[in-house]
Amino acid sequence: MASRLVMLLGTWQPDRAVAASLADRVRALILDGRLTVGERLPSERVLAQELGRSRATITAAYGRLESAGYVVRTHGGGTHIALPHSSPVRPTLPGSAPIDFSIASTGSAPGLHEATIRALPRLAAQRGGTGYTLEGVTELREVIAARYRERGVPTDADEIVITSGAMHALALVLAAFSRPGRVAVVEEPTFPHAMDAIRRAGHRLVTTPVTAAGWDVGHLTTTLLDLHPHLAYVIPDFHNPTGANMSDADRAVVVATARSAGTMLIVDETCADLDIDRPFTPRPFATFGDVITLGSLSKIAWGGLRIGWIRASRAVVSRVLAVRPTIDLGTAPLEQCIAIELLDDVPALQRHVRSRLAAGRAAVHAGLETIGLSMPQTYGGLSVWIGLRGFDSTALSLAAHDHGLRLPPGPRFSASGVLNGYLRVPITLDPETTADGMVRLAEAWQDVHRGSVSQAAMEHLAVV
Numbered sequence: 001m002a003s004r005l006v007m008l009l010g011t012w013q014p015d016r017a018v019a020a021s022l023a024d025r026v027r028a029l030i031l032d033g034r035l036t037v038g039e040r041l042p043s044e045r046v047l048a049q050e051l052g053r054s055r056a057t058i059t060a061a062y063g064r065l066e067s068a069g070y071v072v073r074t075h076g077g078g079t080h081i082a083l084p085h086s087s088p089v090r091p092t093l094p095g096s097a098p099i100d101f102s103i104a105s106t107g108s109a110p111g112l113h114e115a116t117i118r119a120l121p122r123l124a125a126q127r128g129g130t131g132y133t134l135e136g137v138t139e140l141r142e143v144i145a146a147r148y149r150e151r152g153v154p155t156d157a158d159e160i161v162i163t164s165g166a167m168h169a170l171a172l173v174l175a176a177f178s179r180p181g182r183v184a185v186v187e188e189p190t191f192p193h194a195m196d197a198i199r200r201a202g203h204r205l206v207t208t209p210v211t212a213a214g215w216d217v218g219h220l221t222t223t224l225l226d227l228h229p230h231l232a233y234v235i236p237d238f239h240n241p242t243g244a245n246m247s248d249a250d251r252a253v254v255v256a257t258a259r260s261a262g263t264m265l266i267v268d269e270t271c272a273d274l275d276i277d278r279p280f281t282p283r284p285f286a287t288f289g290d291v292i293t294l295g296s297l298s299k300i301a302w303g304g305l306r307i308g309w310i311r312a313s314r315a316v317v318s319r320v321l322a323v324r325p326t327i328d329l330g331t332a333p334l335e336q337c338i339a340i341e342l343l344d345d346v347p348a349l350q351r352h353v354r355s356r357l358a359a360g361r362a363a364v365h366a367g368l369e370t371i372g373l374s375m376p377q378t379y380g381g382l383s384v385w386i387g388l389r390g391f392d393s394t395a396l397s398l399a400a401h402d403h404g405l406r407l408p409p410g411p412r413f414s415a416s417g418v419l420n421g422y423l424r425v426p427i428t429l430d431p432e433t434t435a436d437g438m439v440r441l442a443e444a445w446q447d448v449h450r451g452s453v454s455q456a457a458m459e460h461l462a463v464v
């Protein structure tokens with residue numbers, strides 16, 4: 001079996017001196033998180049064989065990485081990924097600040113300040129207690145349970161655990177249930193931090209494809225029935241990064257198939273409220289059967305609140321609560337009190353996010369037209385997932401650096417290092433910044449066409 005590095009290098013072909021080109025590609029993999037610090041690289045001999053290159057070439061590539069601080073080599077201990085000590089220099093263009101397309105998140109909801117003030121008496125009322133609540137403040141759990149009931153999912157407060165965001169919710173579920181060595185299914189593409197967390201919990205990742213047009217449910221169900229994975233992680237609403245939405249019929253099939261395969265379904269609803277003009281409203285996965293749902297206020301209220309939750313059966317909740325003290329002792333009560341206030345007017349949160357996303361989507365659409373790329377059907381969510389018509393998104397990402405644009409390449413969203421022909425562009429930034437970013441993207445596109453990506457971009461790829 002080819003090493004993970006060879007898999008991640010995918011269809012890489014040197015565009016100049018082989019050792020320099022290989023070192024740049026490996027550095028790109030390190031800096032966008034696909035190779036992790038401490039990970040061991042294949043020996044020079046093995047990599048030379050796998051790539052069909054001379055050992056001297058691989059030695060030269062590893063040497064370049066070592067002198068730049070991206071690997072450390074020990075006698076007899078192999079070659080391991082590292083990061084240079086000095087932080088990389090950010091691009092500075094005269095008169096323009098860098099634009100960051102690597103984070104897809106809106107700013108805070110307009111009512112956050114007032115909600116914080118209104119939350120203070122609630123916090124004061126909690127002061128008699130210890131402040132530790134593993135499961136979360138009861139009133140917030142009740143408010144969230146009521147939202148599920150409104151969406152057609154019978155839910156009691158004791159089926160909710162408040163967490164510090166959806167990523168924390170996933171970490172708690174993994175701590176309670178993961179089985180190192182067993183298979184976990186993730187979508188291809190998917191939210192990179194979730195995929196990294198599942199891999200770090202020891203699972204072998206197997207992928208199932210998603211495009212802006214949706215899921216290949218036949219592929220997903222066959223994978224479940226053939227492999228009996230331990231768990232599957234899906235983002236069925238405004239999928240990150242494609243923006244796709246799974247139909248009710250497909251949800252029913254996926255839940256039933258997962259049940260017969262003995263697979264635990266983890267359903268991430270972090271993006272569920274990011275609706276601009278979706279022509280249908282799917283039913284929550286939990287209406288179709290027993291799943292673990294993750295939720296969050298990060299996208300409709302503010303990422304800085306760090307409020308998320310798990311909705312699951314009481315049996316799952318009690319296992320999560322049993323393991324939680326080894327990780328943390330509860331989510332901060334002030335943030336929970338603010339969340340109660342914010343959830344008092346969900347339609348206001350949704351209205352705000354809708355207008356922001358609609359403006360961002362329009363700006364991306366206009367920018368793509370000037371490049372000559374087509375805009376996929378996108379009804380909401382965090383981003384647009386763009387097919388590059390065979391263009392190399394890692395090269396584009398490097399070129400974007402020269403224009404002060406941070407742009408993660410498509411493979412960052414892939415568990416197997418593919419999808420280099422795709423790009424995620426967020427629709428969450430304000431429209432002026434998005435439009436400016438799209439101009440820079442168009443300039444980078446021209447640079448790649450001309451083959452004029454600078455060496456400085458290669459050196460400073462950490463911004464990707």
Ligand SMILES: Cc1ncc(COP(=O)(O)O)c(C=O)c1O
Binds near residue numbers: 235
């Ligand atoms: C699908 C998905 N899940 C989870 C998160 C992180 O959410 P939180 O800030 O609640 O941890 C994100 C953020 O982009 C996301 O897109």
